[in-house]
Amino acid sequence: MIGILYGSFNMQGDGVTVTDTNVYSSPPNRIQADKLAESDGALVVKQQYDSKTFTVEGYLRADTLAGLETLMDTFKAAMAVKNQAFDIDYAGGVRRYLASAQNVIVAKSSNTTAGFSVEFLSPDGVGWDVDGSPLLSASTLTTSNVLTSINVGGTYQAEPLVTVTVNSLTGGTDKTITISNGTTLRGLSVTRTWTAGDVLEIDSLKKSVFVNDIPAEFSGQFPRWSIGDGSVSYLDDFSTRDVTIEASYTRRWL
CATH class of the missing domain: 2.40.30.200 (Elongation Factor Tu (Ef-tu); domain 3)
Incomplete structure (x- = not known):
């Protein structure tokens, strides 16, 4: 039963x-x-x-x-x-x-x-x-434009929580971090003065963007991913950077 x-x-x-x-x-x-x-x-x-x-x-x-x-x-x-x-x-x-x-x-x-x-x-x-799943394990990025492969499970699109932690950087004044779907290019950007220790959280499901737990202004569209293979695109215009990106989601089923 x-x-x-x-x-x-x-x-x-x-x-x-x-x-x-x-x-x-x-x-x-x-x-x-x-x-x-x-x-x-x-x-x-x-x-x-x-x-x-x-x-x-x-x-x-x-x-x-x-x-x-x-x-x-x-x-x-x-x-x-x-x-x-x-x-x-x-x-x-x-x-x-x-x-x-x-x-x-x-x-x-x-x-x-x-x-x-x-x-x-x-x-x-x-x-x-009932429980969430990792979509992108914590990865350290040191270049300005990175595509990272992912695989979305379930039978319905993923709207994940993406977290970017700025470990160190130079040239962070009035600069932009963009997170997007590497296939559709749908994504959003946050422009501000970034400093080491800043944490950006993009929650596509709840439609919220936070920096250091404070709501942040952004432009663009919340990214989402179809089932199967895809990629997460990270882009910034810093001079140098060391950032960690990770993502989690809840698998959904039709």
């Missing part, structure tokens, strides 16, 4: 049993295709995944009618809590979805058993690993 939790509520124990779910389905993929000029067919110019709904079905069972009705109330109270982690055993680990129960149906089939069907809404539509 696979383990399933909704928040802290166990959906596979204490009288609750799940018999079926389609949580494994991918979210709807909205594709925009523009017609080709003076030609047949069209060109896909954009795709975007929507939120998704999934259903969990099963039954509630108790020894007495009173016990069943108490369990039904407990079940409905647990389902009424919104924005909970829906955790399900998967591939030797746990796959996590942010979810809210938007339609709960409970029907008695006897004095000790009731069937249930719950429709959940997952706003981002993807599953997450």
Whole structure:
């Protein structure tokens, strides 16, 4: 029996049993295709995944009618809590979805058993690993323009936390550090007076940029990476530098 939790509520124990779910389905993929000029067919110019709904079905069972009705109330109270982690055993680990129960149906089939069907809404539509993973191990850079190879796991794009630590430098007044996707060139830049010990943090998932734990001005777009092989681009215009770059992310799954 696979383990399933909704928040802290166990959906596979204490009288609750799940018999079926389609949580494994991918979210709807909205594709925009523009017609080709003076030609047949069209060109896909954009795709975007929507939120998704999934259903969990099963039954509630108790020894007495009173016990069943108490369990039904407990079940409905647990389902009424919104924005909970829906955790399900998967591939030797746990796959996590942010979810809210938007339609709960409970029907008695006897004095000790009731069937249930719950429709959940997952706003981002993807599953997450419970724990983060390294994307780029700490690497020391001494040249101004470096491409470092990475490999993105999961089945959905990575939006990592990239950290750059300035160990030493010369010529750091009014200079720029740029971090970008080496394939798409999408990235952002931070211009300031840099000194040894400065730590730049770019969080593409949370859409935040900090220098020394203080929000920093930036230009450009938050970089993200498609699954599979790719590269992280580091660029600066210092005279000399010794910096350490590393990145981590949470694998996500369609």
